[in-house]
Amino acid sequence: MSNSTIESFKKRRSIYHLGKNLPVSKEVVTNTIKEAVKFAPSAFNSQSARVIILYGDESKKLWAIVMQVLKAMVPSDKFSETEQKINSFDAGAGTALFFEDMSVIKGLQDQMPSYAANFALWSHHGTGITQYAVWTALANIGIGASLQHYGNLIEEQVKTTWNLPSSWSLIAQMPFGSIETPAGEKEFSPIEERVKVIG
Numbered sequence: 001m002s003n004s005t006i007e008s009f010k011k012r013r014s015i016y017h018l019g020k021n022l023p024v025s026k027e028v029v030t031n032t033i034k035e036a037v038k039f040a041p042s043a044f045n046s047q048s049a050r051v052i053i054l055y056g057d058e059s060k061k062l063w064a065i066v067m068q069v070l071k072a073m074v075p076s077d078k079f080s081e082t083e084q085k086i087n088s089f090d091a092g093a094g095t096a097l098f099f100e101d102m103s104v105i106k107g108l109q110d111q112m113p114s115y116a117a118n119f120a121l122w123s124h125h126g127t128g129i130t131q132y133a134v135w136t137a138l139a140n141i142g143i144g145a146s147l148q149h150y151g152n153l154i155e156e157q158v159k160t161t162w163n164l165p166s167s168w169s170l171i172a173q174m175p176f177g178s179i180e181t182p183a184g185e186k187e188f189s190p191i192e193e194r195v196k197v198i199g
């Protein structure tokens with residue numbers, strides 16, 4: 001039995017060798033991301049996910065920020081490896097930045113104090129689901145992407161550069177582009193050990 005959703009799940013991989021030759025137009029990419037974000041579920045339908053899509057030079061600006069911050073942190077004899085990695089993200093066509101709007105989370109905490117402690121956790125579940133939806137939807141239109149986490153190092157500079165609300169918390173960065181080299185074989189733990197059937 002074929003299931004197109006499962007087929008899309010299988011297509012999604014971490015793609016590190018990216019290029020700028022998108023197989024579809026920028027508009028199709030943008031709409032695909034919008035639809036994935038729109039239809040991803042969130043706790044109490046709070047829709048706290050925020051996404052900024054950077055294309056071209058704006059994406060390059062992001063990776064220049066990351067490069068500059070890491071250069072100040074990574075020992076110089078180890079920097080060439082870091083540089084190569086950041087250059088591989090920079091080589092893509094764009095980057096999607098995933099945020100959570102903490103003012104939405106705060107609103108929920110104030111509204112439902114008995115659940116207050118859970119909202120931060122659910123916000124992270126929600127952003128993870130949103131990221132996966134975008135990643136998978138991009139894979140389905142032949143676009144490669146990976147998931148990166150430099151948020152704590154670059155958040156303030158990102159917000160200043162693109163004039164973003166202070167309540168937005170930067171969670172993840174997803175560089176995307178054409179798939180220049182597909183992902184290698186992936187190892188899987190036995191699924192029977194991970195999923196049990198009872199009854």
Ligand SMILES: Cc1cc2nc3c(=O)[nH]c(=O)nc-3n(C[C@H](O)[C@H](O)[C@H](O)COP(=O)(O)O)c2cc1C
Pocket residue numbers: 012013014015146147148149183186
């Ligand atoms: C929550 C989460 C965090 C991740 N963080 C990173 C990351 O910071 N950098 C990175 O290169 N890959 C990151 N990955 C990608 C995983 O390493 C990758 O998904 C995993 O090895 C399986 O490979 P696949 O994506 O090709 O299926 C992350 C994945 C998840 C789900």
